[in-house]
Amino acid sequence: QVQLVESGGGSVQSGGSLRLSCQVSGYSYTMKCMAWFRQVAGKEREGVAAIDSGDGATFYADSVKGRFTISQDNAKQTAYLQMSSLKPEDTAMYYCAADSRRGCTVVSGRDGLRINDYGGMDYWGKGTLVTISS
Numbered sequence: 001q002v003q004l005v006e007s008g009g010g011s012v013q014s015g016g017s018l019r020l021s022c023q024v025s026g027y028s029y030t031m032k033c034m035a036w037f038r039q040v041a042g043k044e045r046e047g048v049a050a051i052d053s054g055d056g057a058t059f060y061a062d063s064v065k066g067r068f069t070i071s072q073d074n075a076k077q078t079a080y081l082q083m084s085s086l087k088p089e090d091t092a093m094y095y096c097a098a099d100s101r102r103g104c105t106v107v108s109g110r111d112g113l114r115i116n117d118y119g120g121m122d123y124w125g126k127g128t129l130v131t132i133s134s
Helices: none
Strands: 003-007 010-013 018-025 033-039 046-052 058-060 068-073 078-083 092-099 106-109 112-115 128-133
Touching (some): 003 092, 018 033, 018 092, 018 128, 033 068, 033 112, 046 068, 046 078, 058 068, 078 092
Parallel strands (some): 010 128
Antiparallel strands (some): 003 018, 018 078, 033 046, 068 078, 092 128, 106 112
């Protein structure tokens, strides 16, 4: 059974940094697309960043570009989201997602990234909470 487990969330002050990790288990191959989403209660889920394992291409929502970095360690079956210069508006539950069938198809919009929208991502983690205080 494939599982994605996020870790690394927490509470930091504005301007601080956090690194989120997403450990994949129960899958022997490299996920073709790994992504991070976030959601605030009462709001739509927002695609934050994605990485295509095929060519290493990375994608970022405008709201995090230049501050967040997504990476992937295939040997460890782990994806990371390095978050710097954090702002109170980054406060959210952060979810990791993976697609085993397809690379990343990303559409950037005003409300973040739409990642593999058609058919959806195959697997989701349960989330890790990030809280940024001013």
